Amino acid sequence: MSIQPPPLGSTVIPVVNKLREVLLKIGETDSELQLPIVAVVGSQSSGKSSVLEALVGRDFLPRGCDICTRCPLLLQLVRTEKDGEEQEYGEFRHLPGKKFFDFREIRDEIQAETEREAGGNKRVSNKQIYLEIYSHRVLDMTLVDLPGMTKVPVGDQPLDIEAQIRKMILSYIKQPRCLILAITPANSDLANSDALHIAGIADPDGNRTIGVITKLDIMDRGTDACNLLLGKTIPLRLGYIGVVNRSQEDIELNRGVHDALAYEEAFFNSHPVYNSVADCCGIPQLAKKLNQIFVQHIFQMLPDLKSSIRSKLAFASKEHSSYGHMPKESDRGSLVLDILLKYSKDFVSLVDGRNEDKLTSEVYGGARIHYIFQSIFSDHLEEVDPFEGLTDEDICTAIHNATGPSSALFVPEVPFQVLVRRQIARLLDPSLQCARLVYNELVKMTHSCRVRELQRFPFLKAHINEIVGNFLHGGLEPSQAIIRHIVDMETDYINTSHPNFIGGNKAVEIALNQIRSNRLLSLLPKPRDGVDLDAVTVSRSNQVSNAIVVRSQANGIVADQGVRSVAGIERNGSSGGERSSNWRIASLFRGREVHNPAIDTSGSNSDHEVVNHRERATSIIHLREPPLMLNSSEMHSEHETVALLVTKQLLESYYTIVRKNIQDSIPKAIMHFLVNHTKRQLRNVLIENLYRESLFETLLQETDEVSLKRRHAAETLSALREASRLLDELPIEATTVERGLQ
Numbered sequence: 001m002s003i004q005p006p007p008l009g010s011t012v013i014p015v016v017n018k019l020r021e022v023l024l025k026i027g028e029t030d031s032e033l034q035l036p037i038v039a040v041v042g043s044q045s046s047g048k049s050s051v052l053e054a055l056v057g058r059d060f061l062p063r064g065c066d067i068c069t070r071c072p073l074l075l076q077l078v079r080t081e082k083d084g085e086e087q088e089y090g091e092f093r094h095l096p097g098k099k100f101f102d103f104r105e106i107r108d109e110i111q112a113e114t115e116r117e118a119g120g121n122k123r124v125s126n127k128q129i130y131l132e133i134y135s136h137r138v139l140d141m142t143l144v145d146l147p148g149m150t151k152v153p154v155g156d157q158p159l160d161i162e163a164q165i166r167k168m169i170l171s172y173i174k175q176p177r178c179l180i181l182a183i184t185p186a187n188s189d190l191a192n193s194d195a196l197h198i199a200g201i202a203d204p205d206g207n208r209t210i211g212v213i214t215k216l217d218i219m220d221r222g223t224d225a226c227n228l229l230l231g232k233t234i235p236l237r238l239g240y241i242g243v244v245n246r247s248q249e250d251i252e253l254n255r256g257v258h259d260a261l262a263y264e265e266a267f268f269n270s271h272p273v274y275n276s277v278a279d280c281c282g283i284p285q286l287a288k289k290l291n292q293i294f295v296q297h298i299f300q301m302l303p304d305l306k307s308s309i310r311s312k313l314a315f316a317s318k319e320h321s322s323y324g325h326m327p328k329e330s331d332r333g334s335l336v337l338d339i340l341l342k343y344s345k346d347f348v349s350l351v352d353g354r355n356e357d358k359l360t361s362e363v364y365g366g367a368r369i370h371y372i373f374q375s376i377f378s379d380h381l382e383e384v385d386p387f388e389g390l391t392d393e394d395i396c397t398a399i400h401n402a403t404g405p406s407s408a409l410f411v412p413e414v415p416f417q418v419l420v421r422r423q424i425a426r427l428l429d430p431s432l433q434c435a436r437l438v439y440n441e442l443v444k445m446t447h448s449c450r451v452r453e454l455q456r457f458p459f460l461k462a463h464i465n466e467i468v469g470n471f472l473h474g475g476l477e478p479s480q481a482i483i484r485h486i487v488d489m490e491t492d493y494i495n496t497s498h499p500n501f502i503g504g505n506k507a508v509e510i511a512l513n514q515i516r517s518n519r520l521l522s523l524l525p526k527p528r529d530g531v532d533l534d535a536v537t538v539s540r541s542n543q544v545s546n547a548i549v550v551r552s553q554a555n556g557i558v559a560d561q562g563v564r565s566v567a568g569i570e571r572n573g574s575s576g577g578e579r580s581s582n583w584r585i586a587s588l589f590r591g592r593e594v595h596n597p598a599i600d601t602s603g604s605n606s607d608h609e610v611v612n613h614r615e616r617a618t619s620i621i622h623l624r625e626p627p628l629m630l631n632s633s634e635m636h637s638e639h640e641t642v643a644l645l646v647t648k649q650l651l652e653s654y655y656t657i658v659r660k661n662i663q664d665s666i667p668k669a670i671m672h673f674l675v676n677h678t679k680r681q682l683r684n685v686l687i688e689n690l691y692r693e694s695l696f697e698t699l700l701q702e703t704d705e706v707s708l709k710r711r712h713a714a715e716t717l718s719a720l721r722e723a724s725r726l727l728d729e730l731p732i733e734a735t736t737v738e739r740g741l742q
Helices: 011-023 046-054 103-118 163-171 194-201 248-252 259-270 274-280 284-321 329-352 364-381 393-402 413-425 428-448 456-491 504-523 533-555 566-572 576-590 605-618 638-690 692-698 703-731 734-741
Strands: 037-041 073-079 089-092 128-137 141-145 176-185 211-212 240-242
Touching: 011 073, 011 456, 011 533, 011 703, 037 046, 037 163, 037 194, 046 073, 046 141, 046 211, 046 259, 046 605, 073 103, 089 103, 103 128, 141 284, 163 176, 163 194, 163 393, 176 194, 176 329, 194 211, 240 274, 240 284, 259 274, 259 284, 274 284, 329 428, 329 456, 329 638, 329 692, 364 428, 364 638, 413 456, 413 638, 428 456, 456 638, 456 692, 456 734, 504 638
Parallel strands: 037 141, 037 176, 073 128, 176 211, 211 240
Antiparallel strands: 073 141, 089 128
């Protein structure tokens, strides 16, 4: 019995089938380009194979008691115009050009390919078997037969076989362009249908699901599936179709599909209940309904499909143009020169911040270099302690060593010179690190240059990377050299005449004021309980300030003159008390309390000599040995305290001056000798080293991979152009579809 196809979709479906073939040529698996398909789902022994064979009108699927469909079978039905056995045949995509006119051979090949892909002993595989069947009995549509859902593993199946099959089924039916043919036997409870359950997961609104009730002829006597077919039990928007399958006995007795279709027609015509719902019963009605829904689904997805095809076409055209074509020998030089100029221009745009591709996506290029200068280098130097690595004991030791066997009258200059050079020298390492960080950024920029022609010519790209790398490294060396010179200049000449330098007089004044403040604060009484601490603090500060003024005036110290010599202090004093005070202050710089003969009231020298003679006659005085390691802490005096404070003031003042010079000079040196030098000379260096006729052939060699990519890009572009042309040729049958479904 042949199915009389309606005219609906007779022109649109063949075009879609051609479109499917075009997309399969390029192996396109993008979900945006997936075409409408009907997925057949159901549990094992639910009648899936019988329904598919009835739609085709031929026996061609493997049969058995256990799981038979172990790989997805993509079945494309193509209607032919002429009747006759010679016009019915099948073709497998894995055997191109070979036609199978014997459908028993098609069954054998399906079994053989399943064994090759899924292995033996009932395992399943996601590998798709693609079969096209050409026949005058079929309506144009594409179906996929999926493995039947199972509960218990058999054979060599893994323990999670149920989860594997469910995952495979969902990967198909979750696609919005997939129609779901949910197969459920009539002799089971529809509420427990595995097919309807998994269809509800993928299509919760029921807009893509068609229910098929099989085995209506083996229901218990006195029962029928009329309520099921009318959707009164579990409603579906697309409704239900009831069919009658061949029994296992019919298959074993070689009763063909034609006989089964004739039996089905007689069963529905003679049944008093099903006769009233004839439009919901039989394989012909199922084929018609599938055809109508399939065509409607095509028209629903056409706008999105056309948009996706155009988008993919634009991308493929751009990709294909990036591979270009092999230049003629006379054009090689101009191509190499063009690539070199594009590369250098792209590099400069990255440094200057004019690269359009990255303008809003990220902070890049020159902006990152500025970040290194300001937020890493300069800010870090601001945070460095001028006395880091230098303790007070180190400073005191340097002062003692600089004076030698004598005690200096003033704070010695040599410790300041030595210590400040030592601290300035510490600025060299961060300055060199700054240059290295900028160098690394320039290297990153060379790797970010997007010259698409370089993807074609890996040898040219390798040569450019090598030359640019050497050139940048060559620019790093003079940058580091000038940085060393800058630091050396700062350490080589300590300019104590700098207008911002605090100077010795001011440093001594500050040091003396600090010592006097500490002394007077320690002599003031502590506040009693309940006394306002803030008020006491203010009062103490005022007392200290007044004491400093009185003491300074009494000692003859002028703020802008700093420390004077001993003779100077004596000359300025007018009374014995003043001279005594001045003498003590000046003696701080000699490290001891000096006896003033002007106010000496002791006995005569002859009396002392008599006493000393008697002491020598009675005992011998022994001196202790000096320690092997003499620390400055063992030589502490008030003079050392003043000298320490003065030296620290001088160190901090001069270090701050040098640090500001370094913060300003180092970025300038790096920009001049490395960054801007690279910008100015990169193009000339590339042309000088690579624009040589003897190198053109080597530089413009392509790898086999690039050749394959160009060929694939050309095939993809051609296929997408063909797909776009086919979509433009699709007839407008939407109104016919609407009428057909009413």
